[in-house]
Amino acid sequence: MIALLLVSHLDRVAAAVRDLITELAGADVVVGTAGGTSGFGVDLATIEAEIRRLSDRGATHIVALGDMGSSVILLEESACGADVPIEVVDAPFLEGAVASAMVLATGGGASEARTAAEAAYDLRKR
Amino acid sequence: MIALLLVSHLDRVAAAVRDLITELAGADVVVGTAGGTSGFGVDLATIEAEIRRLSDRGATHIVALGDMGSSVILLEESACGADVPIEVVDAPFLEGAVASAMVLATGGGASEARTAAEAAYDLRKR
Amino acid sequence: MTESDFVALWRAFYDKVTAKRDELNQLDAAIGDGDHGTNLARGLGRVVEELKPSGSLRASCRMVGMRLLSTVGGASGALWGSALVSASTVLPDEAQMNHETALAALSRGIDQMRARGKAEVGDKTMMDVWIPAVTALESGAPVGDVAAQAMSSAEATRPLQARRGRAAYLGSRSIGHVDPGSLSTALWWEALAEVVDS
Amino acid sequence: MTESDFVALWRAFYDKVTAKRDELNQLDAAIGDGDHGTNLARGLGRVVEELKPSGSLRASCRMVGMRLLSTVGGASGALWGSALVSASTVLPDEAQMNHETALAALSRGIDQMRARGKAEVGDKTMMDVWIPAVTALESGAPVGDVAAQAMSSAEATRPLQARRGRAAYLGSRSIGHVDPGSLSTALWWEALAEVVDS
Numbered sequence: 001m002i003a004l005l006l007v008s009h010l011d012r013v014a015a016a017v018r019d020l021i022t023e024l025a026g027a028d029v030v031v032g033t034a035g036g037t038s039g040f041g042v043d044l045a046t047i048e049a050e051i052r053r054l055s056d057r058g059a060t061h062i063v064a065l066g067d068m069g070s071s072v073i074l075l076e077e078s079a080c081g082a083d084v085p086i087e088v089v090d091a092p093f094l095e096g097a098v099a100s101a102m103v104l105a106t107g108g109g110a111s112e113a114r115t116a117a118e119a120a121y122d123l124r125k126r
Numbered sequence: 127m128i129a130l131l132l133v134s135h136l137d138r139v140a141a142a143v144r145d146l147i148t149e150l151a152g153a154d155v156v157v158g159t160a161g162g163t164s165g166f167g168v169d170l171a172t173i174e175a176e177i178r179r180l181s182d183r184g185a186t187h188i189v190a191l192g193d194m195g196s197s198v199i200l201l202e203e204s205a206c207g208a209d210v211p212i213e214v215v216d217a218p219f220l221e222g223a224v225a226s227a228m229v230l231a232t233g234g235g236a237s238e239a240r241t242a243a244e245a246a247y248d249l250r251k252r
Numbered sequence: 253m254t255e256s257d258f259v260a261l262w263r264a265f266y267d268k269v270t271a272k273r274d275e276l277n278q279l280d281a282a283i284g285d286g287d288h289g290t291n292l293a294r295g296l297g298r299v300v301e302e303l304k305p306s307g308s309l310r311a312s313c314r315m316v317g318m319r320l321l322s323t324v325g326g327a328s329g330a331l332w333g334s335a336l337v338s339a340s341t342v343l344p345d346e347a348q349m350n351h352e353t354a355l356a357a358l359s360r361g362i363d364q365m366r367a368r369g370k371a372e373v374g375d376k377t378m379m380d381v382w383i384p385a386v387t388a389l390e391s392g393a394p395v396g397d398v399a400a401q402a403m404s405s406a407e408a409t410r411p412l413q414a415r416r417g418r419a420a421y422l423g424s425r426s427i428g429h430v431d432p433g434s435l436s437t438a439l440w441w442e443a444l445a446e447v448v449d450s
Numbered sequence: 451m452t453e454s455d456f457v458a459l460w461r462a463f464y465d466k467v468t469a470k471r472d473e474l475n476q477l478d479a480a481i482g483d484g485d486h487g488t489n490l491a492r493g494l495g496r497v498v499e500e501l502k503p504s505g506s507l508r509a510s511c512r513m514v515g516m517r518l519l520s521t522v523g524g525a526s527g528a529l530w531g532s533a534l535v536s537a538s539t540v541l542p543d544e545a546q547m548n549h550e551t552a553l554a555a556l557s558r559g560i561d562q563m564r565a566r567g568k569a570e571v572g573d574k575t576m577m578d579v580w581i582p583a584v585t586a587l588e589s590g591a592p593v594g595d596v597a598a599q600a601m602s603s604a605e606a607t608r609p610l611q612a613r614r615g616r617a618a619y620l621g622s623r624s625i626g627h628v629d630p631g632s633l634s635t636a637l638w639w640e641a642l643a644e645v646v647d648s
């Protein structure tokens with residue numbers, strides 16, 4: 001199973017975007033969230049714990065998005081040590097999450113989800 | 127005073143992003159939120175009510191972002207009838223909100239905030 | 253067209269959408285979030301509940317638009333609503349209009365949809381149906397023919413890759429499915445043809 | 451360099467950052483979120499608390515990196531942490547290293563910062579200080595000169611427009627302010643010069 005991982009500086013940002021994409025793409029897409037350490041921020045241990053949790057839930061591949069530069073950098077750092085492959089994507093957070101969830105919900109794979117998230121930088125809302 | 131307006135399909139998405147940008151840009155930037163009507167969705171009346179609330183709080187100009195196409199379309203619709211000028215921006219939601227809040231917090235005007243939000247489509251996170 | 257035709261049009265459209273609600277939802281599930289039938293049926297349900305002859309086509313059309321804008325209803329509802337409010341401004345404050353005025357209102361409506369949605373023909377949105385349909389009607393085609401053509405235009409969105417709307421996030425994965433908003437737009441033209449023919 | 455120099459380096463860096471915490475925060479407030487001094491001081495506070503000679507420069511350097519990665523600390527902390535963990539892999543499992551090894555570690559560290567942060571000279575980030583400083587050291591410049599040059603490089607970020615990091619969102623509004631991460635990096639070089647000279 002391919003899971004999404006959303007990392008934000010404020011825990012409720014990732015949680016709210018998770019709820020949004022669940023509305024749009026359905027509850028079949030598994031979404032983990034991390035961040036908001038000590039109120040505001042991101043750290044390695046919290047991300048790694050959520051990766052383990054996703055892997056315990058059966059994730060064999062993870063597509064990961066971060067809200068800001070530090071989240072993306074820490075995601076890449078944690079991807080190095082993880083025992084499940086992680087696609088760290090530089091994408092607009094909400095739009096990339098929606099795009100990759102839509103791809104996963106319609107049967108796409110991790111690299112297609114990654115491409116869709118990245119391509120969200122080039123799409124306009126209408 | 128120039129205010130930001132964040133419109134999302136799930137109320138907690140806009141509220142969480144508001145809290146994020148308040149952490150980053152400080153509490154001086156006034157941010158309104160709307161959306162999440164009947165759980166999930168956006169409608170004209172809710173947006174118009176929030177515009178009036180911002181105007182009552184002293185907003186003389188509003189920079190507005192939507193999470194998805196329907197939010198942006200409804201924002202444009204409500205901008206037509208509003209008695210305060212509204213810059214409806216097609217921008218990545220979180221990144222555009224961060225960018226425009228940073229511009230407002232450092233003394234920029236509404237059109238500069240708009241440009242910064244739009245330009246967030248062209249910037250990468252690191 | 254009289255105001256009672258106008259009321260009948262929305263009633264017929266509502267009936268068609270309700271009958272195809274599941275199909276519209278399924279089409280949307282393939283390339284979107286699966287709510288297009290539900291969205292339209294909910295909005296139109298509110299419309300048919302409230303729409304009564306008021307003596308003014310302008311007021312009625314505006315009411316339909318406002319109702320769609322204020323019933324939670326996705327990108328399609330926002331575009332329909334915006335177009336109808338805009339179209340209403342060229343309608344007479346009377347219970348009757350001629351063919352020319354109806355054409356002017358349609359043209360005004362799709363201009364507004366284009367301005368708001370920024371989609372053109374080929375982007376795999378309902379504009380793929382609206383634009384050629386209005387063009388055909390303007391060049392004198394009978395409404396029944398236009399409705400049949402609208403259904404073909406909807407079907408012709410199948411091989412396209414979406415470039416506007418949330419389906420665009422799917423990239424090439426959007427290919428091979430009919431656009432739901434295009435199908436519902438074709439249903440509107442079918443409803444119009446039925447009302448005008450009868 | 452001995453392990454006690456290494457410990458002294460981080461202690462001296464911590465002292466300098468603490469002394470300039472407000473200035474670093476103010477620089478960051480102008481083009482970012484105003485937390486750079488606080489972030490670094492917090493992370494380095496944890497580092498100096500824990501950093502004791504362990505007999506292994508590799509282990510010590512890795513510990514410093516891991517501490518910075520796990521202390522909530524912005525883009526700068528993540529990049530410093532990642533660079534130090536990476537640099538540690540070329541350090542000896544001993545309490546001493548020669549100049550060549552130190553250079554290799556520095557070079558490894560900035561390669562990692564570049565890979566993670568994707569910034570180059572001119573983007574108005576700390577790479578504007580790191581890259582020319584390591585190049586100067588590699589071509590034989592004395593550490594004191596490199597530290598002085600690092601401070602000039604930091605000052606030289608003032609007229610630049612940020613192209614990486616969150617300051618880039620400000621566009622031309624980022625012009626006219628020194629990059630905070632560049633100043634703190636220059637402080638690290640000053641600390642190194644003091645430790646090496648003494």
Ligand SMILES: Nc1ncnc2c1ncn2[C@@H]1O[C@H](COP(=O)(O)OP(=O)(O)O)[C@@H](O)[C@H]1O
Pocket residue numbers: 125126195196280284285286287288289291292325326327328329331368369370371376377378379416417418431432433434
């Ligand atoms: N920018 C746009 N311009 C024109 N039509 C659009 C646009 N975006 C979406 N649509 C139409 O709206 C339909 C989807 O409507 P719906 O499912 O009700 O809304 P949502 O996509 O918000 O869930 C699409 O099939 C498409 O025809």
Ligand SMILES: Nc1ncnc2c1ncn2[C@@H]1O[C@H](COP(=O)(O)OP(=O)(O)O)[C@@H](O)[C@H]1O
Pocket residue numbers: 069070251252478482483484485486487489490523524525526527529566567568569574575576577614615616629630631632
């Ligand atoms: N992509 C990057 N590459 C190199 N350095 C960066 C990058 N992004 C940010 N920085 C550095 O980090 C500094 C900001 O650090 P800090 O304020 O602690 O983190 P944050 O920006 O997350 O609040 C900037 O002044 C810049 O020198």
Ligand SMILES: [Mg+2]
Pocket residue numbers: 280284285286287288326
């Ligand atoms: Mg839909």
Ligand SMILES: [Mg+2]
Pocket residue numbers: 285287326327
């Ligand atoms: Mg929807």
Ligand SMILES: [Mg+2]
Pocket residue numbers: 478482483484485486524
């Ligand atoms: Mg900062």
Ligand SMILES: [Mg+2]
Pocket residue numbers: 483485524525
């Ligand atoms: Mg910060």
